[in-house]
Amino acid sequence: MQLSRHLVLKELIMDEDTPDSANASKPSRRKEGRKRPPETLKPGYVAAKIGTYFLGARYNDLRFGAQKRRFAGALPMGKKAAVYLIFPSQGLLQSHLDSLGYIAAKGYAPVVVSNVPLRDADRQRLLPHVATYIERANFGYDFGGYRDGVLELQSELPQLERLVLLNDSSWFPLPNGGDWIADAETIPCDYVGATAHYCFPMPAVSDFRSIKWNYDDGIDFFHYTSFALMFGPAILRTPAFVKFWKSFPLTSIKRLTVRRGEVGLTKWVRAQGFTHGKTLDLSQFDKDLAQMPEQKLREMMAEMPVFAGDIQLLAIKQRLLDDAATHKSDLICFILTSVARQGPSYALVEYLAFHRGFAFLKKSPCSLMANSADIMRRVVARLDGPLGDHIRAEAQDLFRKAPLADEIPADLT
16 A cells, blocks of 8 residues: 555544545635534445545456446557546537647647546547547546556556646636646656645634745645646656555545545655645745735635635625725735635636636536636636637536525624
8 A cells, every 4th residue: 555654544543624626615624623524424434434445446446447448549659648537427528629639739648538438429539639548437536537547558657758647627728828738847846736735724714814824735635736747757667656556545435535646646755755846836925915906905805716615714705805994914814714725726716817827727616606606707708719718618507507696604794
């Protein structure tokens, strides 16, 4: 087993409210007293947790291995490869092809892994844009698909210069955004993510004014987020990398996938002594905010989604924005607290897309909450060109799933 003993012990005896980085709807409450999430109280949860930790990989391979299907694509394998995990519940989307076009243009051979079988017509549309296409059972979330993609490339890894893991939880590239692959290649590290989470102290919502913006990658649950990861040759050529993926403890429990996947992989990289970094650096974000006029801070804050797990944060946001006398320092502290709790790719969708050249736009805020859907409508309306048209068309289906209003308990207003 490649995860650290510390992580094993923590997982088997604790159920802290680890964030779900795939939808950001359950930020941590660790600073406000530990609470056992409802799903951890269900009969069989502990047995499933322990069982999948020790037998998850074996169960997946025995139970679902025969269902896996491989198809050769038209593109050749080269010195760089990208595993692109998709969940095409509505079929192959134009944004999937846009992302694959970007990946191939950067010199990476796309290996597409789908957690949902494609229709024959969609599969035929896809194959000219990939080197390999794999269909698998939907077990293990994105890390289950990443595992199959990495192991598909096992014989190629020692010769690869770079390997990228990407998934379709975000639209990328953005017409107004940057070139993430090029940016990641310039970072002199073995392991590079687009963003990091759990890297700033996280106060209780009610104590947001106390936040200290001190970057610390030693905070428990620190991790690089799984929607965009890059590995350099030092990692790809160590046999321990393949061992990590072969023994990875797959599970159908989302919070455990985050803990074992994003958190576990980050811990593994550090334990092996590899260097690591990220393309989005917010270590000086507090100073950037301090230089902004108060009106700009209000405009930024108005475009920051808040999700169900932090409904108290939404109540405070509305209260601060409604009060014309709110002090600038309170606006700054709220923005920092929201980013620390929810992660930058969720909390700062508008700011990152139009002011920081961020290459990714998360999809789930379009449907999670009414406030997030309203913000996303304004964001996607500003995206230029054909890429923007494709994103807007796909976002409409997601908007229809959003609630009409966000209910804030009376005691929080």
